[in-house]
Amino acid sequence: MNPPSRATIGDVARHAGVSKGTVSLAYSGKRPVSEETRRRIFSAAAELEWTASHRARALATSRTGAIGLVIARDPEVLATDAFFSKFLSGCERVLAEHDMGLMLHAVTTAEAEHLVYERLAAGRADGVILLDVEIDDPRFALVRRLGLPAVVLSAHEPTRGETAGLPTVFSDDSPAVTELVTLMAEAGHTRIAHVAGPAHYIHGRIRQEAFRAAVRERGLDDSMVIEGDFTAASGRDATTQLLDLPEPPTAILYANDMMAIAGLSLARSRGVRVPEDLSLSGYDDSELSAHLSPALTTVGTGAVQRGELAVTTLLAALAGEAPGAVLADHTTVLPRGSIAPPPRP
Amino acid sequence: MNPPSRATIGDVARHAGVSKGTVSLAYSGKRPVSEETRRRIFSAAAELEWTASHRARALATSRTGAIGLVIARDPEVLATDAFFSKFLSGCERVLAEHDMGLMLHAVTTAEAEHLVYERLAAGRADGVILLDVEIDDPRFALVRRLGLPAVVLSAHEPTRGETAGLPTVFSDDSPAVTELVTLMAEAGHTRIAHVAGPAHYIHGRIRQEAFRAAVRERGLDDSMVIEGDFTAASGRDATTQLLDLPEPPTAILYANDMMAIAGLSLARSRGVRVPEDLSLSGYDDSELSAHLSPALTTVGTGAVQRGELAVTTLLAALAGEAPGAVLADHTTVLPRGSIAPPPRP
Structure with missing residues (x-):
């Protein structure tokens, strides 16, 4: 040899x-x-x-040839999140073109999360994408202290200083939520409820605020809001509460598909027909949503495109550019069979 | 400075x-x-x-401080695969203890897949876990040629030489499928159908073979098998075909939850009550399955534990041990509300 x-x-x-x-x-x-x-x-x-x-x-x-992605969520939620895997495939598409990989860490405690960012900064990743950002997210200061380039994925346009000067790929969920309320109102619904995501997540809060503003604008009751946690269990339980009201809603707008699908199933098990007796909508365009009977009206979030844009923006930052705030404009309402006129009184 | x-x-x-x-x-x-x-x-x-x-x-x-995981599947399927994210969290649990990360690549072509393994071998990962192995999987020869340590995740005990001498973490889906058929048969069902996964995946084939063997053993018709592809769309379409039969089944065993949930929804939209008119079962224990109404009888696959075991086995191989074939014994049938006696003729 x-x-x-x-x-x-x-x-x-x-x-x-x-x-x-x-x-x-x-x-x-x-x-x-x-x-x-x-x-x-x-x-x-x-x-x-x-x-x-x-x-x-x-x-x-x-260069390490990798970017880092740290998922600080309960693995159980992760397992059912339609957004995550699509986002990942979008990231991967751009990374592959640049001969790069994705260093993925799932963590369940704040201590583990902190440690992982330190390790990534110590030569395991050229930069990171920050998902699920919260208000005053402690990771903004952390990556700055570590000198770790980062791009923030946000559900709204950051106000000055909000993401601590980090490049941000943002979307705006408000127009889609307003459009869903319009679809329901124009079908004749006057009692519209919202099963929200947790308000400490920006996208949970944005959707809830857009919902309240849209129904108020039409002079409708904006008080039928129950906060779930994006899990199927919380969707089922919130739907039970809503259907048990003395005057239940005739339409429910859910903050994600998982809660909507569990809600649809619960309603039917109580003999409530969808969409004849109850209209509903999801958010995320999970694979299942299009293949239910009736198919679920939902919102396509352009998750793949957002993954692509997040990586492109991070690579630009690594190359010394200052990308600022970039709008990911891929959010689309997908009207399907789950919204119909309310039952006649 | x-x-x-x-x-x-x-x-x-x-x-x-x-x-x-x-x-x-x-x-x-x-x-x-x-x-x-x-x-x-x-x-x-x-x-x-x-x-x-x-x-x-x-x-x-x-050492690179990372192991590699290459997902060669349509991202759309990945987004809805309950197994994957749980498996990932199990991997991550053990990796974190060893100060290691997971280098993840999603690829959609055989060419890209090949290239990614070459890159991983060229200093981006200490070893890899091979998922979704097929019969005579070309990756067995590839990792050997690249000198890349690998652990195979398999849905059955490998026969001599089948995984080319690579350490293998295997489970056996047959007992769970047999148990589901028993549940259905003992409830009184004699016309039991199967919506299978693609037979070119070992776990798709194993579940189908176990189904046919179990119904034959009870002297029942084993011909009502439709091959889906694990997507909700295929579950819906297969269910339509089955319900359109001159003599439709009274129970359907699906090879995963996604197909079962779409099937359940389709059946109900046709006025077929679940479980009064039709019993059904899934496979995977997705989060949604437990929170449908009725909850879906399914199979917990111990995905988290299998992730832990796969990484532990790979680390043992990296340390020079020869782990051979290791049984992951975490598969459990979870009886819920979706199986009941068939309607009286």
């Missing part, structure tokens, strides 16, 4: 007549390199038997 | 009077180091200003 190749990235660069940085770029794809130069570098590498693991090591000296 | 620290792991080791390996262990936690030794190493590191990124780099020279 031959001894292992001792060629370095410098040897390859000299042989190809380019800089070491250009050799790196040819392999990483982080910035374009001309086809001619790339070919010259690849043949130099082949001639010198400069192998993949050498290349990888060379790349690793400046 | 001070110039950056030039201390090496060797300096720290000499200063603390231990080997470089012990310094590594003190930081990685891969094997226990006495509290006294750990303290000595940490103060040496502090004195020499040996910082986190130096430590990370030192660890990275021999």
Whole structure:
């Protein structure tokens, strides 16, 4: 057997007549390199038997080749979150183009979360995407202290200073919620309820505020709001409470599909027909929502596109740009069979 | 500002009077180091200003501190797979104890998949877990050629040579499927159908074979099998086909919850009551299954425990042990409200 190749990235660069940085770029794809130069570098590498693991090591000296994503949620919720896996596949699509991977950590305590960010900063990731941000999120200060580049995913346009100057990919759920209320109101509903997500999550709070504003604007009662926690169990329980009211709602707008599907099932088990007796809508466009009978009116969140945009924005930040706040404009109401006129009194 | 620290792991080791390996262990936690030794190493590191990124780099020279997981499935399926996220959280639980992360790649083509394994082998992961293995899976030869340690997750005990000598964490879905058929048969059902997963997935095939064997053993018709693809859409369509039969089944055993929930919804929309007219069962114990009305009889797969076991087995393999085939014995039938006696003829 031959001894292992001792060629370095410098040897390859000299042989190809380019800089070491250009050799790196040819392999990483982080910035374009001309086809001619790339070919010259690849043949130099082949001639010198400069192998993949050498290349990888060379790349690793400046960049880890990975971005980090820390999921600080109950794994049980994670398992049913339609948004998460789609977001992940969007991230992956862009990362693959840049020869990068996603370093994923699921944590269940604040201590573990803190430690993971320290580890990521210590050479395991070039940057991170912050999901599920809360008001005054302690991670903003943490990543700044660690010098870890970060992009924030937010459910509304950040006000000045709100995300501590971090680049932010934001969407705005308010127009979709307003549109759902309009669909229900125009079908004739006057008693519309909301099963909300937890208000300490920005997207939970935004949807609830948009709901209240939209029904108030139509002169309707905005008090039928029950706060769930995005789980099916909370959707079922909130629906029970609403249907037990002396004057139950004829339409329910849920803050996600999981709660809506459990609510639909509960209503039917009580002999309440959907949509004849009760109209309802979800949020997230989970795979199941389109294939229920009736199919669930819901909101497509452009989760894949948001993953792509989050990574693109983070890569721009790593390249020294200052992306600021970027609007992810992919939110779409998907009207299906679960909204119909209310029963005649 | 001070110039950056030039201390090496060797300096720290000499200063603390231990080997470089012990310094590594003190930081990685891969094997226990006495509290006294750990303290000595940490103060040496502090004195020499040996910082986190130096430590990370030192660890990275021999180990990447990560294991790889490549998901070669349509992201749409991934988004609704109850097993995946639970499995991930089990992996993460053990990885966190060992100061390790999970390098995750989602790929949608065979070419991309191949490339990702090459990259992982080239310094991005110490080893990989192979999910969704197929018969004669080409990844067995690939990881061997790349010298990439791997653990296979399988839905049955591997026969000699089947997983090419790779350590395997296996479960056996057959007893749970047999138990579900027994529940249905003992409730009085004689026309039992199966909505299967794709037979090219081992777990799809195993469940289907167990179903056919169990109904045949009771002298019942084993021909009512429709192959779905684990998506809600296929569950809905298969259920339509079954209910349109001249003599429809009175019980349907689905190969996963997603197909079962779409089937339940379809049946109800046609006025078929569950469980009065039609009994059904799922597989996976998704969060939604427990909170439908009626709750869905399903199978808990011990996904979290399997994630833990897969990582533990991979770490054992990395440490030079030869784990062989390890049984993950966490599969449990969860009887709920969706199975009842058939309607009287």
